[in-house]
Amino acid sequence: MKIGILQTGHAPDMLLPDTGDYDAMMARMLDGQGFEFExxxxxxxxxxxxxxxxxxxxxxxxxxxAYEDHPWIPPLEELIRAIHTANLPMVGICFGHQIIAQALGGKVVKHPDGWRVGATQYDIEGTPLTLNAWHQDQVIEAPDGAEIIGRAEGCDIAAMRIGERIYTVQPHPEYGATFMQGLLDHRAPGVVPDPLSDHARGLLSTHTDNAAMATRIADVFRKGA
Known part of the structure; x- marks a missing residue:
């Protein structure tokens, strides 16, 4: 099964030697599941x-x-709607979660409560999962027909299922401690409030349920194929 990775950003240059870019991190997250990637x-x-x-x-x-004025966002939204119409499986992570929601009629904003950073406990379909967060934007209105299946403190729409083939999550199951450390060192200064960054640093050794979420994502692709 071929998975197309729609890459909507790049990892910081100084982290590329250790972790690769976002597409490589996604492929590594699903390593061993039998997929090929483009x-x-x-x-x-x-x-x-x-x-x-x-x-x-x-x-x-x-x-x-997702709400910013970039020339690639409207055609991406058009593609998302085409994938939905074609009834193909689609998974969105963080920005992916947000842009799918927006493309299908939901609403995304820069949340007034600010950043969510670091290991966070989520309730995903009734199961507690600890996953890394790195966002200040949130989906505040889900598209029509979406089932809200994930929540966390301060994030009411942390995961959605739309039909049987669309699955979106706000946290980052592809982020491990090394990449989180790099973000805190190189992207957080001057952007994320220092007390929040310090708190996230203290959580770097926390066990995360990345493998469990990767299995859920792989199941979406297999069942939707």
């Missing part, structure tokens, strides 16, 4: 020919806001 760097205006260029789709995180 990346389309939509953030750089590299789009597939259409929704059937892959058997399923995975949309990455990004430093950009």
């Amino acid at each position: 990346t389309y760097a939509v953030v750089d205006q590299e789009f597939p020919k259409g929704p059937h260029a892959a058997d399923g789709w995975l949309i990455t995180g990004s430093k950009h806001g």
Whole structure:
């Protein structure tokens, strides 16, 4: 099964030697699940020919806001709607969660409560999962027909299921401690409030349920194929 990765941002340059870019992190998250991957760097205006260029789709995180005026966002939203119409499996993570919601009629904002950073406990379909957060934007209105299946303190729409083939999550199951450390060192200063960064640093050794979430994501692709 071929998964098309729609890459909507790039990891900081200084972290690339250790972790690779966002597409590599996504592929590594699903390593051993039997998928093959092809990346389309939509953030750089590299789009597939259409929704059937892959058997399923995975949309990455990004430093950009879904509501911002970038030339690649409208065609990405159009592609998301085409994938939905084609009834193909699609998974969105962080920005991916947000842009799918927005493209299908939901609402995304820069949340007035600010940043969520570090290991966070989520309730995903009734199961407590600890996953890394790195966001200040949130989905505040889900699209029509979406089932809200995940929540966390301060994040009421942390995961959604739309039908049987669309699955979105706000946290980052592809982020491990090394990448979180790098973000805290290189992207947080001057952006994330210092007390929040310090708190997140104290959680770097916390066990995260990345493998459990990766299994859920793989199941979405397999069942939707």
